[in-house]
Amino acid sequence: xxxxxxxxxxxxxxxxxxxxxxxxxxxxxxxxxxxxxxxxxxxxxxxxxxxxxxxxxxxxxxxxxxxxxxxxxxxxxxxxxxxxxxxxxxxxxxxxxxxxxxxxxxxxxxxxxxxxxxxxxxxxxxxxxxxxxxxxxxxxxxxxxxxxxxxxxxx
Numbered sequence: 001x002x003x004x005x006x007x008x009x010x011x012x013x014x015x016x017x018x019x020x021x022x023x024x025x026x027x028x029x030x031x032x033x034x035x036x037x038x039x040x041x042x043x044x045x046x047x048x049x050x051x052x053x054x055x056x057x058x059x060x061x062x063x064x065x066x067x068x069x070x071x072x073x074x075x076x077x078x079x080x081x082x083x084x085x086x087x088x089x090x091x092x093x094x095x096x097x098x099x100x101x102x103x104x105x106x107x108x109x110x111x112x113x114x115x116x117x118x119x120x121x122x123x124x125x126x127x128x129x130x131x132x133x134x135x136x137x138x139x140x141x142x143x144x145x146x147x148x149x150x151x152x153x154x155x
Contacts, residue, residue, distance in 0.1 A: 026101055106127070106128060
């Protein structure tokens with residue numbers, strides 16, 4: 001009986017550590033997404049993102065149905081690299097529940113041209129973003145995101 005209880009304890013510990021390792025791996029996968037956002041002109045980071053995004057990955061930012069594919073997203077991010085050369089997208093918190101990773105982050109930068117109606121002549125932005133990423137088999141399959149661009153201008 002003692003051997004049986006000891007065996008169950010070992011199995012429970014092993015399963016718990018496997019679950020914890022999988023969660024840590026999911027968070028590492030999601031971090032690659034933010035590494036790209038902070039290095040939007042980097043081909044290396046774009047390639048790393050393609051490696052962790054499922055083929056059918058989509059980005060959803062509203063209810064319009066105009067979801068972004070990998071190629072559309074990388075095109076937008078590449079444009080940000082030219083428009084906002086100092087873009088920094090800092091992860092402040094990651095919370096995981098099952099296969100979903102919720103990220104609170106802060107994006108800052110100074111555009112060198114017009115951005116959302118602002119002239120781009122020295123004004124920067126400092127915004128809060130919230131994202132929910134679904135990770136399956138080590139790949140992000142879907143990313144919901146909300147950014148507060150309405151109040152992005154700072155002196």
